[in-house]
Amino acid sequence: MDVFGSLRSVLKIDEVCVDNNVFRLHYKVTVIFLLACSVLVTSRQYFGDPIDCIQRDDIPPNIIDTYCWIHATFTLPKAFNKTVGIEVPHPGVDKFSPGEERTYHKYYQWVCFVLFFQAVMFYIPRYLWKMWEGKKLSNLVLNLNNPILSDDNRDKELDLLIEYIRRNLGNHNTYLYYFTLCEALNFLNVCFQMYLVDAFLGGAFSTYGLDVIRYSEMDQDDRNDPMIRVFPRMTKCTFHRYGSSGDVQRHDALCILPLNIINEKIYIFLWFWFVFLAIISGSLMIYRICILMVDQLRLGVLAGRAKLTDKDFIDTVLQNGDVGDWFLLYMLCKNMDPLHYRELMTKLADSEEKNLDDLDEGRRLIPEDAENYPMVPTLGSNEKK
Numbered sequence: 001m002d003v004f005g006s007l008r009s010v011l012k013i014d015e016v017c018v019d020n021n022v023f024r025l026h027y028k029v030t031v032i033f034l035l036a037c038s039v040l041v042t043s044r045q046y047f048g049d050p051i052d053c054i055q056r057d058d059i060p061p062n063i064i065d066t067y068c069w070i071h072a073t074f075t076l077p078k079a080f081n082k083t084v085g086i087e088v089p090h091p092g093v094d095k096f097s098p099g100e101e102r103t104y105h106k107y108y109q110w111v112c113f114v115l116f117f118q119a120v121m122f123y124i125p126r127y128l129w130k131m132w133e134g135k136k137l138s139n140l141v142l143n144l145n146n147p148i149l150s151d152d153n154r155d156k157e158l159d160l161l162i163e164y165i166r167r168n169l170g171n172h173n174t175y176l177y178y179f180t181l182c183e184a185l186n187f188l189n190v191c192f193q194m195y196l197v198d199a200f201l202g203g204a205f206s207t208y209g210l211d212v213i214r215y216s217e218m219d220q221d222d223r224n225d226p227m228i229r230v231f232p233r234m235t236k237c238t239f240h241r242y243g244s245s246g247d248v249q250r251h252d253a254l255c256i257l258p259l260n261i262i263n264e265k266i267y268i269f270l271w272f273w274f275v276f277l278a279i280i281s282g283s284l285m286i287y288r289i290c291i292l293m294v295d296q297l298r299l300g301v302l303a304g305r306a307k308l309t310d311k312d313f314i315d316t317v318l319q320n321g322d323v324g325d326w327f328l329l330y331m332l333c334k335n336m337d338p339l340h341y342r343e344l345m346t347k348l349a350d351s352e353e354k355n356l357d358d359l360d361e362g363r364r365l366i367p368e369d370a371e372n373y374p375m376v377p378t379l380g381s382n383e384k385k
Contacts, residue, residue: 016138016145016335019129019179022284025277026186027126033273034119037266038112041259050108053237055253064239064253072106073235073255080229090234093254105235107200111263114200118193125185132178137331140164144344147337154340161332162347165325172324179327180288187281194274197267204230209271227268231260291323298326306333309342313349320352 051073053064075092078101082088096102107114142157143149149157198205212227235255243249290297299318303311318326333341 016141018133018137018331019126020284022280023126023129023183023186025280026190027123030122030273030277031119033269034115034122038115038119041112041115041262041266050259051255051257053253053255055239055251059239059241059251064237064251065255067239068237068253068255069109071237072104072109073237073257074102074104075229075232075235077101077103089254091228092232093234093236096236096238096252103202105232105257107202108231108257108259108263110200111259111266114197115266118196121189121193125182125189128185129179129182132182133175136175137328137335140328140332141335144336144340147339149340154343158340158344158347161344162351165328165348166351169320169325170322172328173322174324176292176324176327180292183281183284183288187278187285190274190277190281194278197270197274201230201267205267205271209268209275212268227264230267231257231264233257233260298323302326302330302333305330306338306341306345308338309345310349313345316349316352317345 049065051065051069053061053068055064076094076096077092079088079092079094082094084091088094092103140161142161143153144157144161194205201208208230215227233256235257237253237255239251239253240248241251291301295318299311299315302318303309303314306314317329321329329345332344336344
């Protein structure tokens, strides 16, 4: 609780919901996880120093630790296929010969910063949407999300909301397009994050999850843990200095990386989580395109959400609005009490039907041969009769 207590503010639930569950997976669940991991890998009281190196010479331990932390450590790829305890002391650690292939591990110093940067990237679409949304939905809902209201207050607030909707009918398309843009940014961002982590880990992240799954299905004697390849717990470090005679001396040290036992778990979870987010976000984009193109789908979605409202009333209201108006009504339905929303849609439908009746009555008063009547000039007109 001491470590993660600062993240409690991120868990705050908004009174008015201005997005959807998939959106919240990006800016709440993912951001909280990334920030928690960033805090965790910097907590020395739980995992000790990030690196501890051992060597037989008279070099002070703090110097060799600092040097190997800054200049990175390495493993030998061929040593992963040797028997631990017989041929090699640890996976990836073996006697090094000049010119032999080495794999340097330079990323572990930057894991906490990269995780924090990823958290910021995942929050950017949410920040943009809050800026463009401008608390419009919160102002429109008023107190209609409260199921207990006096009749006078309910009617007064419903009349205000109806008046706004009638005056701004057809002016909410930009509101929807901004939200769709933020959803697209979520999808593009998670794809970019997968590419970023793969580049950060030297190309090992793209198949990391699949390698771990295959590892769990292998025979115990033939296993070659992919997590140890990417996040080794024991590595080597070479330190050079001048000896007493002025010659350059080479010192090999074995370095323990305690944080890698946490890093490997973090990134195996991130692999599966990013794949899940990419699939569900891509599916949402297909759904959003269908919503923008198919009128009957919008009607069905809103009717399914507003179960207490007559579907005919919803159809009447949607026939006179654009797709942006549908989106506003859908978001109102998510936040308003169902009974208040039913009253809203009933009054809107009655208002639309009354307008249509007045229009039909006006048309009946116009003679069928009105086009044959001479035009009457208006005041100030220079036209001749």
